[in-house]
Structures are given as structure tokens and as C-alpha cells.
Amino acid sequence: MAYPTLSIFIISSLLVLSSFSNAKTPPKPKAFTFPIWKDDTANQYYTTIQIGSNATTLNVGIDLGGKLLWFNSLEYFSAADSFRPILCGTKQCKIADGIGCVFCFLSPPVPRCTNNTCSDYALNPFTGTSDYSGIGTDVLRVDSTRGTQYQVNNFPFKYAHDALLEGLATNMAGLVGLARTRVSLSAHLSSAFKIREKFALCIPSSRGNGSMIIGETAYTKPFQQISESIWTTPLIRNPSTSSSELVGNLTIQYFIGVKSIRVGETPLALNKTLLSINKRTGGGGTMIRTVRAYTSLHKSIYTALVNKFVKAAAAKNIKRVASVAPFGACFDSKTISNTKTGPDVPTVDFGLQSKSVFWRFYGSNTMVRTGDGVMCLAFVEEQPNLSGPTTSIVVGGYQMENHLLEFDVPASTLGFSSSLLLRDTSCSQFGAA
Ligand SMILES: *[C@@H]1O[C@H](CO)[C@@H](O)[C@H](O)[C@H]1NC(C)=O
Ligand SMILES: *[C@@H]1O[C@H](CO)[C@@H](O)[C@H](O)[C@H]1NC(C)=O
Ligand SMILES: *[C@@H]1O[C@H](CO)[C@@H](O)[C@H](O)[C@H]1NC(C)=O
Ligand SMILES: *[C@@H]1O[C@H](CO)[C@@H](O)[C@H](O)[C@H]1NC(C)=O
Ligand SMILES: *[C@@H]1O[C@H](CO)[C@@H](O)[C@H](O)[C@H]1NC(C)=O
């Protein structure tokens, strides 16, 4: 093991709260649960965390590709007596994969100014801005799926400058990361409690509420059966060491291998080069990202999708109307009937590793109401305005809504269900049994 004293540090960092604190052997939790809501104004998805000795409650956006938690909160700051900087050259600094060291003195030290502190960038994926400062730790309270609250000491995060909040929904104090690092929420809970680094995301639509479950547990009905018949696709690692200002480090992001796109039964003619990752530049491929409202597609893929979709819609007597930015194809909603999976429009399939494995999007995931009587195809053209390599397809939150997604990090697989609406359920019903 690379870090021989790690297990000692972990055991001493666990403490069970409430009635269990005096028990000889606290029950070992299997999984933890977090709520998920959607902010309809910003089209962002967030959860709630409790951090610090005073258990400051914060809403933080969920970032599948985020390295670690970052936030800015005056309420936390003024009560931050249990904040501890991660010092340069320590094992914790190595685990955090920090970049550089900051020297800053104030007495008493405050979260943004501590001496000899392991540092890194916190990234705002909505604006492409970043903030460099020290990494620290504090206690995080987490709820097990059995309903017991646990306290995790030494939970790593960055206290960011308030300017980094620009572009986040107004009720959000920062972002919590779930990426392939050793300091993401999933990685830290996994190592602290010795549970598998696995998490289930069930992202709600506007009207609902969803849940994230980190660890392994049985689910409520009918989700247990759904999870047993889920499709599985490999999570691919982007080998490039380059990063872009909007996505950060590409190697920590989750990519999947989309090989084809179909509208109805008709495949789109696509440039296959764009669908695979360019190992040298890191460009191309398909990333999955909760901080994007709608799936974005490379211009040539987007054009092909819009053309085919408009044709297939016309064949169903759906009337096209003027486009509403940022969408490229909009329709008169009076000409679209409704089904239990949403507006009755042609399906869009993302074909994966084999013919029989594809992610099918029905109307509830492909059509968005933009105003009175108008519905648009909920995909956008990627803006080639990045300083770094450009990913060809970025699967966004709208397309993930009301699907059960299971990320198994050690196995490097993504499990995904079909639309939950087909089973007359939704993410609001998802939970641990
Ligand atoms: C911690 O919370 C308690 C109870 O809400 C409050 O009275 C106290 O002032 C808080 N401490 C700090 C340092 O903010
Ligand atoms: C800051 O940390 C450095 C490196 O450990 C140390 O040399 C210096 O004395 C510290 N300064 C203060 C004010 O603590
Ligand atoms: C990107 O992440 C990988 C894995 O955590 C790490 O080894 C590498 O140093 C990171 N690169 C940058 C530029 O941060
Ligand atoms: C396909 O995409 C690649 C990468 O952008 C590009 O270099 C190539 O010219 C494209 N091929 C065609 C036939 O458009
Ligand atoms: C690129 O993106 C930045 C940040 O979103 C924006 O301010 C700028 O106007 C964009 N530039 C172009 C040429 O679109």
C-alpha cells in the first residue's frame, strides 16, 4: 500500500453521532443518502451537506466531474473553528493531489488564509473561472441509508473566493465533486468507511426530488428490480493530461463510448473520428456531466440530429415553428400528443458498445417547453469556445432525469436504466430499502 498509515488515520477519523457514540462497536454503515433537487431557473442540480462543528447546512451543486468539494459561505466562515488546513508535504496533500503550496498568515487563521497549505484550483464549470487557494478539512455529517447520522472527520474541501459563485444558482454555496479522484465525496466516504466506491444517481425533473446513494444497499420498490435489469457500459478514461478551462482535468472525468446515434430506427451519418477520444489531444468522445443543463453536440453531430429529428417529427404530423435559442428545432406543442414517457416524438438512441446496448431518450428527456405552445428539441450545439480540447458529446442533466444511473468506480462501469416513467415511477420514489 502506498500510504501505510492511511488506515490508522481513517479509523481515528470516524465517530458515530447520537445514541451510538457510547456503543462499543458502532454499526458499520453500508451506504449514505443525499437528496437531489433541481433549480428550475438555473437548470442546475444540487444536494445538501452539513459541514463544520456547527453543522452549517449548505446547498451545493452536484458535479460528476468535480475533483473535490468547494464552497463559500459566510455562515460557515464565521463558525469555522474546526477548519484545519492540509499542510504541504503531508500524506493528505499527496492524496489531494494538490498543486503547490500557499503561505498566508492571519491570527487566528481563517479558511482562505492559512500558512504552509497544500493548494489547488477550484473550478467553476459554468463560467470557466477558477480560484487558487489552500485545501483544508472539516467534519462532514452524513446520513446512512439506515437513518443514522455519522460524522466524518478530515473531510477535504476548498474554501473558495465568493467571486467563484458567479453562474451558480442563487441558493447554491458551491459544488461537490464526484470525479475519479481520491478527494471527491464518493472517494472519501468509500475510503473512510471501507465501502465500495459506487454511487447511484437518480436526478429529478423540475417537479420532483431525487436521491444519490453512495455505497451499496438494496433499493425501494421497484428500484431493486430495475437495478437488477440495468444495462452496463464501460466508463472510459480520457488519457490526456491536458485540461480545459470549462471541464478541468480530463483524466478525472467520466466518459462513455457512444458509437452511434439513432432517431427512431434511423442511424445518423456521423464522423466516427469525433466519437472516439483523441489520445494525444484529449478531444472527442462522450463525457457525462451533471453541470450541463442539456446534452451538447459537436456542430456536425448536432446538425445531423436536428435534420433527422425534424424529418421524423414531420412524418408524425408535428409542426415545426421558429427556433428559440439555444435550441435549433422547435415545434407547435398542440401538434404533439402526450404519452407516459412525455411528448410523443421520435426517440433518440445513443448506441454504446454493442447493437443491443443503447440509451434511449423519450419525449420527457428530449423535449423542453420554452414558452406558450412551443416545445424544443432539448439538445444544444456545443460552443467551440474552449481554451482546451473539445469533447464531442457532453451528456447533460436533462437527458439523465428520471433514469437510475449507477457509477461503479473500481469496475469502471456505468449502469443505466431505461426511463423510469416507462415503469410508472420517477426519481422522487427512489431510495434505500
Ligand atoms: C453554533 O451554533 C449555535 C447554535 O445554533 C450558535 O449559538 C453559535 O453561535 C454557533 N457558533 C458559531 C461560532 O457561530
Ligand atoms: C509559515 O510556514 C513556513 C513553512 O513551514 C514557516 O517557515 C514559517 O515560519 C511560517 N510562518 C508563520 C508566520 O507561521
Ligand atoms: C489530473 O488528474 C490526474 C489523476 O488524479 C493527476 O495524476 C494529474 O496530475 C492531474 N493533472 C493536472 C494537470 O492536474
Ligand atoms: C472528422 O473529424 C475529424 C476530427 O475533427 C476531422 O479531422 C476530419 O476531417 C473529419 N472528417 C470528415 C470526413 O469530415
Ligand atoms: C467565450 O466564453 C466566455 C465565457 O463564457 C465569454 O465571456 C466570451 O464572450 C466567449 N467568447 C466568444 C468568442 O464566444
Ligand SMILES: *[C@@H]1O[C@H](CO)[C@@H](O)[C@H](O)[C@H]1NC(C)=O
Ligand atoms: C419527494 O417526493 C416524494 C414523492 O412525491 C414525497 O413523498 C417526499 O416527501 C419528497 N421529499 C422531499 C424531501 O421533498
